[in-house]
Amino acid sequence: MTSALHKTVQCLSPGGLHTMAYQEWGDPHNPNVLLCLHGVTRVSDDFDQMARALSDTYRVVCPDIVGRGRSGRLRDPQYYVVPQYVSDIVTLLARLNADTVDVVGTSMGGLIGLGLASLQDNPIRKLVLNDVGPNLNPEALIRIADYIGADMRFPTFEAAAAYIKAISLPFGEHTDVEWHKMAADVLRQNADGEWVRHYDLGLAVPFKTSTVDSYKVAEMMLWAAYDAIKCPTLLIRGANSDLLSRESALLMTQRGPKPELVELAGVGHAPTFLHADQIAIVSHFLLG
Structure with a gap:
C-alpha cells in the first residue's frame, strides 16, 4: 500500500476524553501488527518510509500521540506523561x-514501548528502542524542554522549515527533499x-515542573520497568547521541531484555528511519 488510511480512536485521561489520530497502512485484516511511535515533538508521518517498506508484511499503525499533529x-x-500515553496505546x-x-x-515513543512491554500480560512480541533508555540525561532533557515550550512563529514556511532543520541537525545527513x-x-x-x-x-509543562529529585525517581522506575521486559529487544543508538550515552546503552545490553545494540555513525538523537539502510x-530484527 502506497498511502495510509487516517482514523481516530477516543481515549480517556483524568481530565476527560480526547481523540488520538492514527494512520494505518497495509491489509486492515492482517494479524501481524507493527506499531510505530514517534518522538516528543514529532508525528506519525515520521514513519511513512518504514510503513511503505513493511506494509506488505505488516498492518502498520502509526499514531499521533495526544497533543501532537492530528490528535486532540x-x-x-x-x-502529557508516559503513563497516559501507554494507556492511550492500550485503547488503540x-x-x-x-x-x-x-x-x-x-x-519518547521508545519509552511508551518500554512502559507497555514491562507490564504483565502485555501483547508485545518484539520491541525496537530507537535512541532511548532508562537513563535520563538532565542536560539533554533541559535542552528539549526549552525547545518544546518556546512559542515560535514564522512569517513563511521557508523560515519555519529552516528553524526545524537547524534544531534537527543531530538527525544526521538528509537530502533537501527529506x-x-x-x-x-x-x-x-x-x-x-x-x-x-x-x-x-x-x-x-511536565518538563518544567520536574526537579533533579523527580528525574532520579523517574529513572529508578524506568530501570525497574526495563528489567521487567521479557520480549526480544533491539536497541538502536545514534553514535553522537546526547540523550543516550554509549555507557548507558552498553549497560542496557547487560540488563533486562539484554538487547542487541546497533550504533549508527554520523547520527545523533535520533535516527529517522528515512533511509533504506x-x-x-x-x-531484519523484526522478520529474522
Whole structure:
C-alpha cells in the first residue's frame, strides 16, 4: 500500500476524553501488527518510509500521540506523561483487535514501548528502542524542554522549515527533499497566517515542573520497568547521541531484555528511519 488510511480512536485521561489520530497502512485484516511511535515533538508521518517498506508484511499503525499533529489536546497538560500515553496505546490496540504487536519507538515513543512491554500480560512480541533508555540525561532533557515550550512563529514556511532543520541537525545527513518533508510534517499555519509547530505547547509543562529529585525517581522506575521486559529487544543508538550515552546503552545490553545494540555513525538523537539502510536494520530484527 502506497498511502495510509487516517482514523481516530477516543481515549480517556483524568481530565476527560480526547481523540488520538492514527494512520494505518497495509491489509486492515492482517494479524501481524507493527506499531510505530514517534518522538516528543514529532508525528506519525515520521514513519511513512518504514510503513511503505513493511506494509506488505505488516498492518502498520502509526499514531499521533495526544497533543501532537492530528490528535486532540489534553485539557490538563500535566497528563502529557508516559503513563497516559501507554494507556492511550492500550485503547488503540483494543480498537485494532491486535492479539500481539511489534513496536518501534523513537525517543519518547521508545519509552511508551518500554512502559507497555514491562507490564504483565502485555501483547508485545518484539520491541525496537530507537535512541532511548532508562537513563535520563538532565542536560539533554533541559535542552528539549526549552525547545518544546518556546512559542515560535514564522512569517513563511521557508523560515519555519529552516528553524526545524537547524534544531534537527543531530538527525544526521538528509537530502533537501527529506528536510522539507520533516519540516512540513510538524508545521501548520495558524489563524493569523503564521507558521507554527503542530503540537500543544503545554507539552512542556511536565518538563518544567520536574526537579533533579523527580528525574532520579523517574529513572529508578524506568530501570525497574526495563528489567521487567521479557520480549526480544533491539536497541538502536545514534553514535553522537546526547540523550543516550554509549555507557548507558552498553549497560542496557547487560540488563533486562539484554538487547542487541546497533550504533549508527554520523547520527545523533535520533535516527529517522528515512533511509533504506536504517529500515533494513529494523526489518531484519523484526522478520529474522
